Every structure is written in structure tokens, then in C-alpha cells.
Amino acid sequence: MSEDSTIDRPQPNPGVLDIAPYVGGESSLGSGQRVIKLSSNEGALGPSEKAVEAFKAAAPTLHRYPDGHATALREAIAERHGLDASRIVCGAGSDEIISLLCQAYSGPGTEVVHSAHGFLMYALSSKAAGATPVSVPEQNLVADIDGFLKAVNENTRLVFIANPNNPTGTYLNAQQIQQLHAGLPKDVLLVIDAAYAEFAGEDGYTDGTDLVSAHQNVIMTRTFSKIYGLGGLRLGWCYGPDHVVDVLNRVRGPFNVSSAAIAAGVAAVNDTDFIERARRENVENRDWTTAQLRDLGIEVTDSLGNFILMHMPDADGAEVGTAAADCDTYLKSQGLIIRRVGGYGLADRLRVSIGNREDMEAFIAAMQRYVGGQRS
Numbered sequence: 001m002s003e004d005s006t007i008d009r010p011q012p013n014p015g016v017l018d019i020a021p022y023v024g025g026e027s028s029l030g031s032g033q034r035v036i037k038l039s040s041n042e043g044a045l046g047p048s049e050k051a052v053e054a055f056k057a058a059a060p061t062l063h064r065y066p067d068g069h070a071t072a073l074r075e076a077i078a079e080r081h082g083l084d085a086s087r088i089v090c091g092a093g094s095d096e097i098i099s100l101l102c103q104a105y106s107g108p109g110t111e112v113v114h115s116a117h118g119f120l121m122y123a124l125s126s127k128a129a130g131a132t133p134v135s136v137p138e139q140n141l142v143a144d145i146d147g148f149l150k151a152v153n154e155n156t157r158l159v160f161i162a163n164p165n166n167p168t169g170t171y172l173n174a175q176q177i178q179q180l181h182a183g184l185p186k187d188v189l190l191v192i193d194a195a196y197a198e199f200a201g202e203d204g205y206t207d208g209t210d211l212v213s214a215h216q217n218v219i220m221t222r223t224f225s226k227i228y229g230l231g232g233l234r235l236g237w238c239y240g241p242d243h244v245v246d247v248l249n250r251v252r253g254p255f256n257v258s259s260a261a262i263a264a265g266v267a268a269v270n271d272t273d274f275i276e277r278a279r280r281e282n283v284e285n286r287d288w289t290t291a292q293l294r295d296l297g298i299e300v301t302d303s304l305g306n307f308i309l310m311h312m313p314d315a316d317g318a319e320v321g322t323a324a325a326d327c328d329t330y331l332k333s334q335g336l337i338i339r340r341v342g343g344y345g346l347a348d349r350l351r352v353s354i355g356n357r358e359d360m361e362a363f364i365a366a367m368q369r370y371v372g373g374q375r376s
């Protein structure tokens with residue numbers, strides 16, 4: 001920081017300069033080389049054709065402001081998920097909703113609780129709001145309910161849990177989520193980030209809808225960036241109690257979701273065949289990739305998402321993350337971009353998004369060469 005940084009020029013609010021800007025997954029290797037991008041959990045199928053058509057069809061009316069209530073989209077989501085449209089708010093990605101929740105419910109002198117290896121935006125958005133993020137250690141890469149409840153005090157306003165979590169892929173079952181909620185004071189808002197809910201078909205998993213419906217202090221967030229393959233569109237939504245919906249509608253921008261996003265979102269929600277295929281192929285390719293890696297002797301965390309986390313143990317005495325960096329460098333040399341997760345406190349792990357079968361075969365072939373030491 002330059003020496004005159006505290007005088008003679010505008011200063012941001014406390015906490016803002018503590019934010020390490022979010023760094024997304026890399027997307028190119030700079031050499032013009034063809035790459036397989038497995039670094040941002042983007043849908044393996046790309047966007048649905050129907051969503052693309054609807055997006056194009058919206059082009060001639062782009063001079064018009066969108067419907068500020070995204071009514072058609074909320075109604076489509078409500079119908080698809082059996083929810084009440086009046087309790088849905090749409091946003092420019094679920095990142096915007098996370099940010100709005102921090103802005104509206106936390107601030108200087110308050111605390112926001114999240115899991116140690118939870119999604120990074122919770123800490124970033126709470127700092128942006130001037131609040132203090134509180135990180136709760138995990139047990140074997142799974143969120144620790146008792147740890148969460150011990151971390152909550154009279155200053156706590158929000159508790160964030162991604163279920164399943166990114167980047168670990170682990171989850172709490174319906175009963176555990178309920179237990180977490182039951183231990184929270186009534187004035188603490190539990191945010192269940194279900195960005196990967198559509199991928200998570202396991203027994204006992206809940207996206208949190210049931211808790212939202214039953215209580216005044218639970219909200220669920222969702223995104224179009226993962227299974228829908230629309231990350232570039234910036235579209236997310238949440239389902240919450242009336243009073244929280246009312247607050248979000250006051251703090252959000254009046255036109256926070258574009259008309260093209262509304263149109264494409266409606267088409268995407270209604271393209272149920274696409275979602276079913278994306279879910280099925282993800283399970284097949286995730287299970288296949290996990291089994292192949294385990295055959296190579298690599299420890300892989302069981303994942304409910306469209307990504308997996310590999311453990312790259314370091315040699316004795318080596319700096320933590322040396323092995324992960326080495327593997328990442330090799331994969332890059334083979335045109336494969338995956339994600340290092342040191343920013344999540346997991347320097348000795350690598351996160352790999354599940355692409356299509358061809359992508360995953362290329363990835364496994366490269367890992368076989370890497371483990372075999374034949375680094376061509």
C-alpha cells in the first residue's frame with residue numbers, strides 16, 4: 001500500500017481492503033493450445049439448445065427494460081419445483097443473492113459463520129458488508145454441526161452452508177441440516193446454498209425446501225450456472241420466508257436480472273429432458289472418473305456435485321501443496337485445466353470438474369501418464 005493511502009483520497013469502508021478478490025477457474029493456457037477446461041464446474045453439456053434459442057429470440061427487444069420482478073421466470077421455477085412464486089427472488093447469479101443477504105442482514109460489529117472449506121463468496125461478501133466472517137473447522141472435509149453451533153453467539157446474523165459443498169463435494173443429510181437449524185437462535189438466518197442440488201440425487205439429501213417452508217429463518221439459494229450450463233448468463237434464485245423476500249426486494253437493483261436471462265432461464269427450466277440427461281451423465285462420468293483415480297491409488301473424496309476433489313499427498317518435508325502444484329503443471333502441459341484450491345485451505349488437493357466422457361477419458365489418460373512417471 002502506498003504511504004499516502006490514508007490521506008487525501010476517498011477511503012472504502014472498513015473491511016473492504018481485507019478482501020482478496022475472487023479468482024475464478026483459469027480458462028486458457030495462453031499458447032493457443034486446445035484446452036479441456038475442468039476448472040469451474042460448468043455444465044458438461046453446455047447450455048440447453050432451447051435456452052440458447054430463447055436468448056436469441058430476446059435480442060430484438062433489448063431496448064426494453066426487463067420485467068423487474070422476473071415474473072415469468074419465478075413462475076416457471078415455482079411450477080417446476082412445486083413452490084410459491086411469491087417467495088422466490090431472482091438474482092444475477094446466486095452470488096448476487098449471497099451478497100444481498102450479507103448487505104441486508106450483516107454489517108460492522110456482526111458475524112457471519114461459514115465452514116472452513118466452504119464456498120469463498122460467504123467470507124468475501126460478509127467482509128464487503130463490513131461484517132466479520134467466522135470460519136468453522138471441518139471434520140474430514142465435512143461441515144461440523146457442533147462446531148457451527150459453538151461458533152454462533154449474540155453477534156451472529158447469518159450462517160452459510162453449501163450443501164453439497166464446493167470444493168469438497170461433501171454434504172449434510174436432511175436430518176443433520178435439521179439438527180443444525182434446531183440449534184440456531186431464531187434471529188439467525190440459515191442460508192442453505194444448494195448450487196449443486198440437481199446433481200445430488202442421494203438418499204437422505206435435501207435441498208432445504210422443507211426447512212424453508214417450515215421456519216422463518218431459513219433461505220435456500222440456487223443457480224443456473226451449474227447443471228443448467230448458463231454461468232455466462234448470470235442467473236440465480238432463492239426461496240425464502242415472506243419477510244426475507246420482502247427485504248431482498250428492497251435492497252436488490254430494480255432490474256437486477258436482464259430480459260435475455262429471464263427468457264433463457266424460463267426455457268432452461270422447462271427443458272426437463274436436458275436436465276435429466278445432464279444429471280445422468282454426470283453421475284456416470286463422476287463415478288467412472290472416481291473409480292479410475294482410485295485404481296491409480298489416488299484418494300478421492302466422495303462427491304455429490306459435478307466435480308471431485310483429489311488428494312495429492314506431499315513427500316515428507318516438502319512444502320504443503322508441492323505435489324498438487326506438480327500435478328497441476330503436468331496436466332496443463334497436456335492441455336487440461338483443473339482447479340487448485342489453496343484459497344479454500346486445501347493446498348494439497350485438486351478439484352476436477354466433471355466434463356463429458358471424452359474430456360474425462362483424456363483427463364484419466366493424462367493422470368495415468370503422470371502417476372506412471374511417463375511425462376511426455
Ligand SMILES: *Cc1c(COP(=O)(O)O)cnc(C)c1O
Pocket residue numbers: 041092093094095096119162165166193195222223224225226231234235236
Ligand atoms: C458456483 C457456485 C455458486 C454460484 O454461482 P452463481 O454463478 O453466482 O450463481 C454458489 N454457490 C456455490 C457453492 C457454488 O459452487
